[in-house]
Amino acid sequence: xxxxxxxxxxxxxxxxxxxxxxxxxxxxxxxxxxxxxxxxxxxxxxxxxxxxxxxxxxxxxxxxxxxxxxxxxxxxxxxxxxxxxxxxxxxxxxxxxxxxxxxxxxxxxxxxxxxxxxxxxxxxxx
Numbered sequence: 001x002x003x004x005x006x007x008x009x010x011x012x013x014x015x016x017x018x019x020x021x022x023x024x025x026x027x028x029x030x031x032x033x034x035x036x037x038x039x040x041x042x043x044x045x046x047x048x049x050x051x052x053x054x055x056x057x058x059x060x061x062x063x064x065x066x067x068x069x070x071x072x073x074x075x076x077x078x079x080x081x082x083x084x085x086x087x088x089x090x091x092x093x094x095x096x097x098x099x100x101x102x103x104x105x106x107x108x109x110x111x112x113x114x115x116x117x118x119x120x121x122x123x124x125x126x
Contacts, residue, residue: 004061005108008088010101018093021086025079026094034097046076055098060108063091 008014023032030036034049047054067087070078079087095101 004059006060006088010105014089014092018089022093049094049097052098055100
């Protein structure tokens with residue numbers, strides 16, 4: 001699992017928002033289920049978001065940067081016009097397709113708790 005975490009909390013609201021934006025921005029190439037099928041004419045083919053091993057092999061930051069900057073050599077456009085919260089919510093939704101959204105949210109919470117416990121008393125954490 002990657003070492004960076006999504007700053008948007010995993011809630012039903014963020015999942016719903018991520019799904020809505022995914023349907024508008026991503027679904028045409030990545031399909032509704034995250035498993036591109038034979039009707040998706042991409043070369044190379046889009047990744048299978050519904051596979052836990054794929055999800056676990058990418059950090060939240062890596063996914064964020066990929067969405068924002070695109071992958072021009074692989075045919076993916078930039079989505080830099082999306083607001084940061086929209087992009088982070090898409091990441092929650094993408095991870096939900098493989099059943100790893102909760103796993104990543106728990107890891108983020110654990111990391112945040114560890115950081116706050118390591119801070120000197122009275123110090124604020126970002």
